[in-house]
Amino acid sequence: MGLRTPAQYLKSLNDGRAVYYKGKKIADVTKHPFLRIAAEHAAIDYHLAEDPKHRELAVVKDPEGAGLISRMYLPPKTPADLLKRSDLIDLATREGKTMVTLIKEIGTDALFALHIISHQMDKALPTHFYERVHRFYRHCADNDLAVAVAQTDAKGDRSLRPSEQEHPDYYLRVVSRDKKGIVVRGAKLHTSVSVNSNELIVLPTRNFDEKDKDYAVAFAIPMNTKGLRLITSAYSQPKDNDFQFPLSNKHLMLETTTIFDDVFVPLERVFMDGQYQYAGPLALAFVDFHRFTAVSYKQPLLDLLVGAALLLADQNGISRVSHVRDKLTWLAIYTETVKGLLHHAALTAKTVEPGFAVPNRMYSNVAKFQFAHNYHQALAIVQDIAGGLVVTAPGEEDMKNPTLAKDIRHYLGGRKGVSADDRLKAMHLVADLTATEFGGYHAVLAIHAEGSLEAEKLAIAREYDIASAMAYAKRMANIK
Numbered sequence: 001m002g003l004r005t006p007a008q009y010l011k012s013l014n015d016g017r018a019v020y021y022k023g024k025k026i027a028d029v030t031k032h033p034f035l036r037i038a039a040e041h042a043a044i045d046y047h048l049a050e051d052p053k054h055r056e057l058a059v060v061k062d063p064e065g066a067g068l069i070s071r072m073y074l075p076p077k078t079p080a081d082l083l084k085r086s087d088l089i090d091l092a093t094r095e096g097k098t099m100v101t102l103i104k105e106i107g108t109d110a111l112f113a114l115h116i117i118s119h120q121m122d123k124a125l126p127t128h129f130y131e132r133v134h135r136f137y138r139h140c141a142d143n144d145l146a147v148a149v150a151q152t153d154a155k156g157d158r159s160l161r162p163s164e165q166e167h168p169d170y171y172l173r174v175v176s177r178d179k180k181g182i183v184v185r186g187a188k189l190h191t192s193v194s195v196n197s198n199e200l201i202v203l204p205t206r207n208f209d210e211k212d213k214d215y216a217v218a219f220a221i222p223m224n225t226k227g228l229r230l231i232t233s234a235y236s237q238p239k240d241n242d243f244q245f246p247l248s249n250k251h252l253m254l255e256t257t258t259i260f261d262d263v264f265v266p267l268e269r270v271f272m273d274g275q276y277q278y279a280g281p282l283a284l285a286f287v288d289f290h291r292f293t294a295v296s297y298k299q300p301l302l303d304l305l306v307g308a309a310l311l312l313a314d315q316n317g318i319s320r321v322s323h324v325r326d327k328l329t330w331l332a333i334y335t336e337t338v339k340g341l342l343h344h345a346a347l348t349a350k351t352v353e354p355g356f357a358v359p360n361r362m363y364s365n366v367a368k369f370q371f372a373h374n375y376h377q378a379l380a381i382v383q384d385i386a387g388g389l390v391v392t393a394p395g396e397e398d399m400k401n402p403t404l405a406k407d408i409r410h411y412l413g414g415r416k417g418v419s420a421d422d423r424l425k426a427m428h429l430v431a432d433l434t435a436t437e438f439g440g441y442h443a444v445l446a447i448h449a450e451g452s453l454e455a456e457k458l459a460i461a462r463e464y465d466i467a468s469a470m471a472y473a474k475r476m477a478n479i480k
């Protein structure tokens with residue numbers, strides 16, 4: 001099919017998938033007044049590919065054929081490829097007013113990881129997964145598909161392995177096999193963009209031992225597969241105006257609790273089945289790409305936090321006050337640290353068979369950790385500088401009432417030359433960014449998405465070169 005238009009993408013979502021929102025089955029997500037916002041937001045990806053200003057970044061020549069593919073499907077071979085990929089993720093998120101589109105980012109992170117690990121499996125075991133993975137990758141790239149990834153299991157008691165749990169379904173597992181394929185049962189949680197993607201890739205969430213080998217499974221299915229139920233998160237609510245919700249009124253990402261009610265997966269779409277020794281490496285290989293994606297899509301959010309703080313400091317007439325300058329500098333240091341680490345992760349990428357440039361694990365994790373660990377402190381600074389109007393300001397309807405608008409314009413201006421209208425716009429921007437349910441969503445996304453802070457710390461501790469640090473200390477202490 002080749003590159004798709006935004007309209008073709010939206011049309012493809014009306015395929016009989018079982019999406020539920022507020023307890024009801026939704027016939028067509030693109031016609032639903034709220035769910036369609038998530039689909040239209042994600043369509044930014046397709047708009048960028050058509051925009052002459054951005055086409056060079058968004059579209060590349062297919063290295064395996066004569067046609068064109070989305071850059072998101074280009075397997076990264078060099079640090080420069082990773083940086084371009086990062087630039088495109090940043091651009092799409094900027095267009096999405098700080099909300100990532102994710103419909104190709106996460107899917108390609110998984111596809112690159114599947115190539116690497118299936119290659120390893122086929123070398124060591126009598127399996128033939130690599131060809132299957134590559135065929136599925138071609139299907140996605142050639143048809144310009146939107147792909148979600150379901151990795152996180154329900155997990156029940158976090159201290160127990162799957163087979164030790166109260167019931168066997170806290171992790172997704174294979175319940176039967178025949179020569180045509182496998183049947184899987186379970187639930188994956190927090191699956192982003194599933195309501196508005198075409199395909200779903202399923203990956204193991206952790207390492208397993210032999211007792212848990214039925215849980216060591218990876219595969220891909222179309223969203224309208226029989227037995228797949230998508231229960232949309234109840235967290236986000238519809239908004240009604242751009243004045244109070246300048247970011248979230250038209251930009252939204254939705255997650256689902258994703259139920260696999262004895263879903264059949266044909267053999268050609270099974271990429272791991274029982275190879276438990278490779279479940280952990282696959283989970284990790286995905287995260288190697290996905291944390292780099294995460295830090296790429298955080299850049300617009302970071303820039304907006306700094307920009308909003310500067311704007312409010314100026315409007316409130318406090319930009320030269322010493323504690324405010326100190327806080328603004330802290331925000332700049334925070335943002336630039338994450339940005340620098342992101343670049344360094346790309347520049348020090350390592351090449352992994354069969355020829356992928358993998359972002360440096362240490363720096364991707366340190367970048368993601370720095371971002372997440374300091375995020376709430378950054379929000380506190382922006383809210384501190386802005387003042388309480390962030391949550392007490394009059395809204396759009398008040399500005400439409402002439403008597404109230406007169407009061408508001410008289411009393412709510414800022415420093416000389418800053419109108420109440422502009423100040424309220426800035427206040428509502430900070431509210432949407434830090435205090436509305438969109439702001440709260442960003443805050444939880446910061447902490448948990450792409451792995452919790454502890455997961456990042458674990459990766460950093462494993463990567464850190466303890467031996468040479470210790471050897472240096474011994475040498476300095478003259479210890480033999």
Ligand SMILES: Cc1cc2nc3c(=O)[nH]c(=O)nc-3n(C[C@H](O)[C@H](O)[C@H](O)COP(=O)(O)OP(=O)(O)OC[C@H]3O[C@@H](n4cnc5c(N)ncnc54)[C@H](O)[C@@H]3O)c2cc1C
Pocket residue numbers: 106149150151152155158159189190191192193255444445448449450451452453454455
């Ligand atoms: C907005 C959003 C979007 C997401 N999108 C996706 C997606 O598209 N696909 C996907 O697969 N996942 C997605 N995730 C899931 C994300 O990766 C997880 O939320 C994250 O890995 C944490 O898992 P959890 O939510 O189950 O929390 P838990 O794992 O329960 O974590 C809660 C706390 O328990 C600790 N903990 C958990 N287990 C242990 C243990 N064994 N030992 C010690 N401490 C432990 C954690 O460190 C943390 O402090 C998304 C999450 C969010 C919030």
